[in-house]
Amino acid sequence: MLKAFFPAIIWSIVILALSAGPGIQLPSGFWDEISWDKAGHFGAYVVLVFLLLWGFYRIGWHHPLPAILLAILFGLSMEVLQLTFFPYRHFEWADMLANILGALTGYGVFRRLIYHLNF
Numbered sequence: 001m002l003k004a005f006f007p008a009i010i011w012s013i014v015i016l017a018l019s020a021g022p023g024i025q026l027p028s029g030f031w032d033e034i035s036w037d038k039a040g041h042f043g044a045y046v047v048l049v050f051l052l053l054w055g056f057y058r059i060g061w062h063h064p065l066p067a068i069l070l071a072i073l074f075g076l077s078m079e080v081l082q083l084t085f086f087p088y089r090h091f092e093w094a095d096m097l098a099n100i101l102g103a104l105t106g107y108g109v110f111r112r113l114i115y116h117l118n119f
Contacts, residue, residue, distance in 0.1 A: 004058035008051035012074060015044050019078040020086055041098035042105070045071055049106030057114070064107050071106070075099030 002009075052067035079096055082089035 005055035038098040042102040045102030046106040049103045053110040071103040
């Protein structure tokens with residue numbers, strides 16, 4: 001059963017490593033209001049939920065709520081860890097919003113793909 005979630009586990013470790021490391025200086029410009037950082041959070045959680053849903057799908061569980069909630073709780077945990085343990089990092093509500101929107105979008109992408117491919 002754990003094998004079904006191996007890609008999601010690896011991706012979670014990638015997110016943890018990126019969250020624990022020093023902040024990345026991103027270019028400014030057009031994306032000043034919606035920064036590349038937020039786009040990164042969004043994309044990371046699209047992928048995370050997609051991989052979690054794929055794992056649940058492989059074990060025969062087709063309800064999306066556990067995957068979405070798991071990703072949101074993981075995102076919250078990463079923000080709290082940044083605030084608590086990692087120097088020069090801090091909790092950002094905008095990051096949480098990007099994580100949540102990414103998680104919901106990941107569900108939408110997965111659902112479209114599953115229905116499209118008739119799995």
